[in-house]
Each structure stands twice: as C-alpha cells, then as structure tokens.
Amino acid sequence: MPQISIIVPIYNGAKYINKCIEMIIKQTHENFELLIVDDGSTDNTCEMINEYAKNDKRIKLISKENGGTWAARNKGIDYSSGKYIIFFDCDDWYDNNLLEKMYACIEENKVDLVISGQTNVFVDKNGETRKRVKVVPERHLYKTKNDILDNYILLRKEEVGDILWNKIYKADIIKKYNLKFEHYKRGEDTIFNANYYEHIDKCMVIGESFYNYRIENTNPVWLKYSENYLNVVLKENITIVDKLEQWGKYNKNAIEYQSTHFIYRIIEYFFWVSYSENRLDFKNRCEKVSNIINDKDVKENLGNSNVIGKFPKLIIKFMKSKNVVLILLLIKAKSLHNVIRN
Secondary structure: OOOEEEEEEEOOOOOOHHHHHHHHHOOOOOOEEEEEEEEOOOOOHHHHHHHHHHHOOOEEEEEEOOOOHHHHHHHHHHHOOOOEEEEOOOOOEEOOOHHHHHHHHHHHOOOOEEEEEEEEEEEOOOOOEEEEEEEOOOOEEEOOHHHHHHOHHHHHHOOOOOOOOOEEEEHHHHHHOOOOOOOOOOOHHHHHHHHHHOOOOOEEEEEEEEEEEEEEOOOOHHHHOOOOHHHHHHHHHHHHHHHHHHHOOOOHHHHHHHHHHHHHHHHHHHHHHHOHHHOOOHHHHHHHHHHHHOOHHHHHHHHHOOOOOHHHHHHHHHHHOOOHHHHHHHHHHHHHHHHHHO
16 A cells, blocks of 8 residues: 555646656655546646656556636545545655655654645746745644634635645545545635545644645736636535534634635635636626626625735725726736736
8 A cells, every 4th residue: 555645636738747747756765656546637637647657557547527726626536545645736846855755754753744835936827936935833732622623714824724735634534434525616626625634633733844835927816717716615615614503613703804804815815807808898707797796795794804915905995885887997007017027
C-alpha cells in the first residue's frame, strides 16, 4: 500500500501536465501513487500521461466523461489506496520536499490532518511571475474536536482553512464517512473541508509553505460566474452557516466573518455583470445590480460584514445607499486599472 495517494484532476491540461508530473516524480518522498483523473480531455493530455505511466508504475491514469473538477476528485478518492490523500492542481508548482514534510508531520504528531501555508504566485497573460505572496499561518496544535471547531474561523482568516492543496488528509476518515465533493459552482473545497473537520480530533498547523498556487491576473475567478450567481453563493453561505449552528459556533465572530466572505463574493459578481463580453446593455446591468442589493439576504449580510480596503468599502457604501450607477462606474474604473497594470 502506498503511503500517499496524490489526486490530480485534469481537463485539456497538455500545457501543464509534463511539468506537473516531473515535479511529483522528483519529490524526495517516493512512496506514493499519482492518480491523474482525466475529465474528458479533447487534447493529447491522456497520451502524454500514458508515456509517463509506461515507465513509472506509481502513475495511474483514470479516465471519465467530462463532469467537472469536483467529480474528478471524487473518482480519484474511489481509486485511491494510500494511507493519506493529498490533492494537487496540475497548473501549480510544488516544492520537492512537500510530500516528505507533510508525511513526516502527520506521522510524527499522530494527528488526523496537517495544514501548511502556501505561496500565491500571480502570473501575467504570458505566464510570467508578477508577484509572489507567501501565506504562512501561526503554528497550532489542536488536540480535540472542539478545539478544531472553535478555531475554524481563525483557520479561514489565516487563509489556510478552506483550500485543498495545503493539506494531507487521512484516507480512512474520508472513506469511513464517505466524504465527497459536492456539485457546488463555488465553495466545494470549503464544504469538503468543513465536513472533514467535524470528523477529526487532532490537527496540526505548521508555519511553512510548500505549495505554489498559480493566480492568473488575466483570468480572474469571476469569469466562471453565471447569471444565477446569487443562488450559487447563497447555497454555499447557507451550508456553512448551518454547520456553524450545528457545531454551536455561530457566534459574533463567525457571523461577521461569514457575512464578509459572502459580500466579497457579491462584489466579484459585480465584475461579471460589468464584463464587456457578456454584452449586457447598461439598463440590464443596472437591473442585475439593483436586484442584488435589494435582496433580503444580501442586505442582512451587508449589515453584518466588515470588509477591508478602500475599494470594497466604497462599494459597500454605494450598496447601502443603493447607488447602482456609482457601483458600476467604480467597478468599470477598477477593471480598467487592472487591465492597464497587467
């Protein structure tokens, strides 16, 4: 049995897969299986993976019909045989001692989860690195389930609680409780982690970063959003709020954090509304923004939120005064500024 199962979902990833596999096979910890789940690629991704698999028995290609990253990761879980599970994305970078460090930490400390930091790598349209921001949390050892749930919001504030690729999970916990990724258009990682937290008793957070997460300035996350985005973020918000209430942890701190998280998502949606390629006329844009700021759930979260930064604070001010035109103008100005910078 391999010590670690590495699950990598991929779709039309020919541009990245060679480098991804090379970084993994050069890891200083060699006892692993690499499960690459192809989500119905139409390029030559599979052929490239098979060339590596011929020479390295640790590499396994799993093919499925296109169904989304969430479904690909679930397929990887089903096929995994390792004691621990780690999730990677194919277009990111991994330090060559990542597996060694994470495995040693979870084994030596006898915990159910290890969480590390990460480095956010901002790249331009040519793939050149423009900025690197290290996210390094405080070192913590949580010795009980209650201790973990008490600090759930802290982990999220430290920007390490929701993401997948900075963690090593126990496979038997994932499989015992049938923990799977659900079909959310946003937030499936957040919800998977919340489900995992409620089934563990010990967790170690280490103040080191081994994973480098690619962020494309010219491909912001809001480009994936659709017209029903309010329902998407509401579903995520309701799920997490329900969990916090079940845990008895929906206190003032949690309410403020969750409301702020929700409002940031709404601001992202305003960028989608303003995006020129959506071909919405000014009247339609105004209608969509107006519908959002008049929604009762948005108004409730707006009152509980505490955003940081001059730009978000101005957006909040205009949302509260229901000044739709100024919201759209400010979003447009911000978008132009970002284009010029990139």
